[in-house]
Amino acid sequence: MSESNAESRPDIKSSQLKEQPTAVVRETVPMNALRDFFSRAFGAVMGAVQQQHVQLAGPPFALYRGMPTDVVDVEAGFPLAAPFTPAGGGDTGVSAGSLPSGHAYEAMHIGPYEKLQQTYGAIQARMQADGVTPGEAMWEYYLSDPAAEPDPSKWKTLVVWPVA
Numbered sequence: 765m766s767e768s769n770a771e772s773r774p775d776i777k778s779s780q781l782k783e784q785p786t787a788v789v790r791e792t793v794p795m796n797a798l799r800d801f802f803s804r805a806f807g808a809v810m811g812a813v814q815q816q817h818v819q820l821a822g823p824p825f826a827l828y829r830g831m832p833t834d835v836v837d838v839e840a841g842f843p844l845a846a847p848f849t850p851a852g853g854g855d856t857g858v859s860a861g862s863l864p865s866g867h868a869y870e871a872m873h874i875g876p877y878e879k880l881q882q883t884y885g886a887i888q889a890r891m892q893a894d895g896v897t898p899g900e901a902m903w904e905y906y907l908s909d910p911a912a913e914p915d916p917s918k919w920k921t922l923v924v925w926p927v928a
């Protein structure tokens with residue numbers, strides 16, 4: 765399989781998810797401001813989680829509700845080993861959340877974030893072929909740190925899209 769072919773046709777897996785507690789910051793954000801939002805949200809969540817000595821259970825993620833337009837309803841944070849209890853009095857914007865259980869499709873996207881739409885399209889085509897309806901929410905686990913890996917062609921993002 766040629767490299768360009770592999771990029772456009774990700775390996776899509778059907779999986780059964782378990783509910784996962786999270787700590788997140790949720791906002792409605794313009795698409796062009798997502799990078800700043802992620803930086804702020806991941807920092808705030810990391811600080812709040814460390815204060816409570818709750819262990820992270822995976823890489824940072826962003827969950828999107830509904831089809832993105834020029835603004836998105838997004839929550840960004842981390843999966844946790846135990847439920848998070850927001851600290852009283854602190855205005856960090858960090859709240860407890862969870863990633864839902866159920867049937868989902870997953871695909872590893874390798875490349876720049878600007879090309880994630882291709883991976884979403886491939887998952888949507890697979891769902892259509894399998895006769896299932898895409899859920900309203902989907903999320904991305906960011907497995908590469910752009911600060912540590914400056915080459916966007918090597919970035920890895922796991923896309924998870926539950927079935928309705």
